[in-house]
Amino acid sequence: MTASRIPNTTGWLSFAGIVAIVVGVFNVIDGLVALFRTDYYLVTAQDILVFDFTAWGWIWLLLGLTQIAIGAGIFAGRTWARAAGLAMAVVVAIGQLAFLRAFPVWSVIVIALCVLVVYALTAHPHAEP
Structure with missing residues (x-):
């Protein structure tokens, strides 16, 4: 066991990685829906905050791909992925x-899943060092 690997003794890290x-x-x-089907959303591009649908599409696509890689790192027990996963979950929840x-429904579901990731990464059961 190396210093860059956290032992997964309770399953919380596996849960966090999967979520x-x-x-x-x-x-x-x-992101793909925002790029290719802007008529799918409930409001027009002028009604969302900060950016238009094209910008949000690229933002969600890049954040999503990064989060998949971080989730794989969490699942593998990497220390860097645990810290990055915590930061990424907070950034994604704020973005949503x-x-x-x-x-709204999709955003609330993603925010709830981000809260689960934060909890799973910060929970310290007795069996985990």
């Missing part, structure tokens, strides 16, 4: 708050 991958896939889907008007 992070699922959130990443959801963000990739969200800004994108909330476009598709």
Whole structure:
């Protein structure tokens, strides 16, 4: 066991890795929809915060691909992935708050999954060092 690997004795890290991958896939889907089917959303591009659908599409696509890679790292027990996963879950949850008007149900589901990732990465059961 090396210093860059965290032993997964309780399953919380596996859970966090799987949920992070699922959130990443959801963000990739969200990005592709924003790029190719802007009429799918509930509001027009002028009604969402900060950017238009093309910019949000690229943002969600890149964040989603990054989150999938981080989720795989968490699942493998990498220390860097645990810290990056925590930061990425917070960034994605804040981004979904800004994108909330476009598709509220999807955003609330992704925010809830991000909260699960944060909890799973910060939970310290007795069996885990």
